[in-house]
Amino acid sequence: MKKILITGGAGYIGSHTAVALVNAGYEPVIIDNFSNSEKSALAGLNKICGREITSYEVDCLDRSGVERVFVENDFSGVIHFAAFKAVGESTRNPLKYYTNNVDSLLILLETMSKFGVRDIVFSSSCTVYGQPEVLPVKESTPRQLAESPYGNTKKICEDILVDYIKSGADSRIVSLRYFNPVGAHPSSEIGELPIGVPANLIPFVTQTAAGIREKITVFGNDYNTPDGTCVRDYIHVMDLADAHVKALAYLSDQKDNFYDIFNVGTGRGNTVLEVIQTFEKVSGQKLNYEIGDRRPGDIEKVWANTDKINNILGWDAKYSLEDSLRDSWNWQKRLSERIV
Numbered sequence: 001m002k003k004i005l006i007t008g009g010a011g012y013i014g015s016h017t018a019v020a021l022v023n024a025g026y027e028p029v030i031i032d033n034f035s036n037s038e039k040s041a042l043a044g045l046n047k048i049c050g051r052e053i054t055s056y057e058v059d060c061l062d063r064s065g066v067e068r069v070f071v072e073n074d075f076s077g078v079i080h081f082a083a084f085k086a087v088g089e090s091t092r093n094p095l096k097y098y099t100n101n102v103d104s105l106l107i108l109l110e111t112m113s114k115f116g117v118r119d120i121v122f123s124s125s126c127t128v129y130g131q132p133e134v135l136p137v138k139e140s141t142p143r144q145l146a147e148s149p150y151g152n153t154k155k156i157c158e159d160i161l162v163d164y165i166k167s168g169a170d171s172r173i174v175s176l177r178y179f180n181p182v183g184a185h186p187s188s189e190i191g192e193l194p195i196g197v198p199a200n201l202i203p204f205v206t207q208t209a210a211g212i213r214e215k216i217t218v219f220g221n222d223y224n225t226p227d228g229t230c231v232r233d234y235i236h237v238m239d240l241a242d243a244h245v246k247a248l249a250y251l252s253d254q255k256d257n258f259y260d261i262f263n264v265g266t267g268r269g270n271t272v273l274e275v276i277q278t279f280e281k282v283s284g285q286k287l288n289y290e291i292g293d294r295r296p297g298d299i300e301k302v303w304a305n306t307d308k309i310n311n312i313l314g315w316d317a318k319y320s321l322e323d324s325l326r327d328s329w330n331w332q333k334r335l336s337e338r339i340v
């Protein structure tokens with residue numbers, strides 16, 4: 001079985017990708033420092049997989065710790081999820097974000113080179129597009145100035161990967177630009193664990209329905225969109241996980257020294273009000289929401305053109321918005337049971 005290192009594998013997308021890798025016959029090995037996750041995620045993961053997934057409590061900035069993991073395992077590839085991701089915090093503490101998100105990639109690339117591991121899938125984001133002029137947005141659409149230090153770390157990391165390949169490095173790399181990951185594993189054993197007040201819509205919706213938050217504020221209803229609220233492309237986390245499996249298989253067919261980028265979205269945009277109405281339908285819960293002012297820095301609308309990933313990786317989103325919101329809600333109910 002091919003061993004794949006998953007950095008940040010106890011986190012939201014990493015844990016679901018570990019499940020997808022096991023289902024596809026790979027052996028995932030996780031490293032995580034649990035700065036934004038809980039060890040209980042590993043228990044949920046083991047339960048779904050029916051066996052213990054190897055994991056190390058290691059910080060990706062600890063070069064000798066990372067090297068130790070490479071000494072103990074013969075990896076055929078790496079998926080690099082480990083990063084900080086809170087946009088607001090990144091504007092208050094940019095150095096924390098630049099250090100963690102950029103240095104972890106550098107240390108990983110150097111370690112991979114030292115141990116002769118060539119293939120890496122990097123977690124990028126649609127944030128690199130800013131507000132695109134033409135929608136749906138394609139991989140060839142020029143990136144824009146980042147709206148936040150977090151977004152800039154994704155641009156910088158993509159640039160590092162491009163320069164690394166240009167230098168002739170014996171490496172094969174895919175950057176996946178995620179749109180808005182939502183949902184949870186249908187078993188509700190793993191899901192998103194927002195620490196503190198969620199900055200993303202879906203955890204806010206499910207926490208409001210669960211009575212943890214009093215109400216949702218919809219930031220602006222005067223945008224140039226069908227109902228005036230912002231539009232995003234919500235992708236189920238299991239579909240996103242599957243894209244990583246497809247990306248690894250794709251890399252294994254490429255020549256040495258290779259780089260490519262794919263959007264990972266559904267190709268459909270939904271407004272905030274559509275999300276709220278769909279959630280109410282699938283959960284049977286009435287949501288308390290109000291319309292507030294626009295939030296500075298919010299993009300009006302963005303959704304993916306998915307032709308490239310559909311045609312080249314043979315990947316397509318299978319889950320609907322209803323599926324995503326139902327799974328998010330079931331996960332929230334599981335979390336609420338734990339607290340009681």
Ligand SMILES: NC(=O)c1ccc[n+]([C@@H]2O[C@H](COP(=O)([O-])OP(=O)(O)OC[C@H]3O[C@@H](n4cnc5c(N)ncnc54)[C@H](O)[C@@H]3O)[C@@H](O)[C@H]2O)c1
Pocket residue numbers: 007008009010011012013014031032033034035036037058059060061080081082083084085100104123124125126178179180181
């Ligand atoms: N969730 C999203 O909306 C979204 C969108 C686009 C891109 N991404 C990117 O996808 C990746 C995964 O996101 P997620 O939503 O699963 O986040 P997450 O916070 O749930 O998972 C990240 C994991 O990395 C770990 N981690 C962070 N720094 C580390 C370090 N130095 N060493 C070891 N472990 C470390 C955290 O403890 C956490 O378990 C990130 O790179 C993120 O920027 C996420």
